[in-house]
Structure formats: C-alpha cells, structure tokens
Amino acid sequence: MEQTIRIAGLVKESIVDGPGFRYTLFTQGCPHHCPGCHNPETHDFAGGRLITVDEVTEDFFKNPMLKGITFSGGEPFAQAQVLASLAERIRAKGKDVVVYTGYTFEQLLSGIVPHAQELLAQTDLLIDGRFELEQRDLTLKFRGSANQRILDCPRSLLEGRAVHKSL
Numbered sequence: 427m428e429q430t431i432r433i434a435g436l437v438k439e440s441i442v443d444g445p446g447f448r449y450t451l452f453t454q455g456c457p458h459h460c461p462g463c464h465n466p467e468t469h470d471f472a473g474g475r476l477i478t479v480d481e482v483t484e485d486f487f488k489n490p491m492l493k494g495i496t497f498s499g500g501e502p503f504a505q506a507q508v509l510a511s512l513a514e515r516i517r518a519k520g521k522d523v524v525v526y527t528g529y530t531f532e533q534l535l536s537g538i539v540p541h542a543q544e545l546l547a548q549t550d551l552l553i554d555g556r557f558e559l560e561q562r563d564l565t566l567k568f569r570g571s572a573n574q575r576i577l578d579c580p581r582s583l584l585e586g587r588a589v590h591k592s593l
Contacts, residue, residue: 428478428479432453432505433475434452434468434500435452448492450495451482453468455473460557465499492521494516494521494522494523494524497523502525506545507545514548524551530588531575531579553568553574556574576591578590
C-alpha cells in the first residue's frame, strides 16, 4: 500500500521556511493549538487532503534549484513515520530536511511521540518549541517566538542534548 501524508498544503518555492530555496509541506493535524498560531486551519486531524510520498517526491525533484524540503504544520511529528520515509528519499539525493515542531527536542527524545526518533534521524535542522504569543518576535529568522530554537539535529542526536545552530 502506498504511504500517504495528510497535508494542509504545499509551497513549491519558499525562502522563508528555512535556509535556501525550499519546498514546504504543511502537514494537517496539530495537538498543540497554540494561541495566536499562524496556521490554525491545520489543527483539525480530519482536515486537509491526502497525498502520496511518491507524489511529493516526484514533485520535489522537478525543481533542481531546491536546497531541500521543509515540514511545517500542523505538527509534522504527528505523522513522523511517513515523513521519515519521505525525508530519507530527499536526503538520499543530497538535499536537506528542515522540520518545525511544537515539541521540544527533549520531549521528542523522551519517547512520548511515536516514531519521533525515525524522523529526527532524517532531520538536518529542527526548529522546536511551541509558538508563544507573549514571546512573538517578527525579527527572528525562521521562528515566530523567542522561545523557539534552531537546532543542528544530527549533532543534537549525537550529543544527546540540544545543539543550537546559527544561521
């Protein structure tokens, strides 16, 4: 059976969802419901539409100018296993993977999210932490609030702690 992802939408050429020219996949479904969320229409787990991993992979590789893919949301870790499979395909061709999550790196390491380790293993850059309206800062690069961190995911996994990445 083909693997499917429930998505809210796609942006095929983005410069605001991580470093470089990116393909951004907005997942559908989020348990966090952060007040002031930029994408509240992505919260409903029954919303959006289904797309196959094959369709996304094929569409992504139509544009050789892309640096990588970004998983945003919704909450990508709600679909960690299928996104890990997609990310593995993207990375196998030398492209990078950025993942936005409302969870912290420490929460994902703790095992509270099924299959989180699989997606973390395929993630180059992790932007973690819930959006906090009282810490909203529009001047931050690739983040909405000051509590959110940009992490070097491979180094963080290797060291077993959050390792910040400066961009």
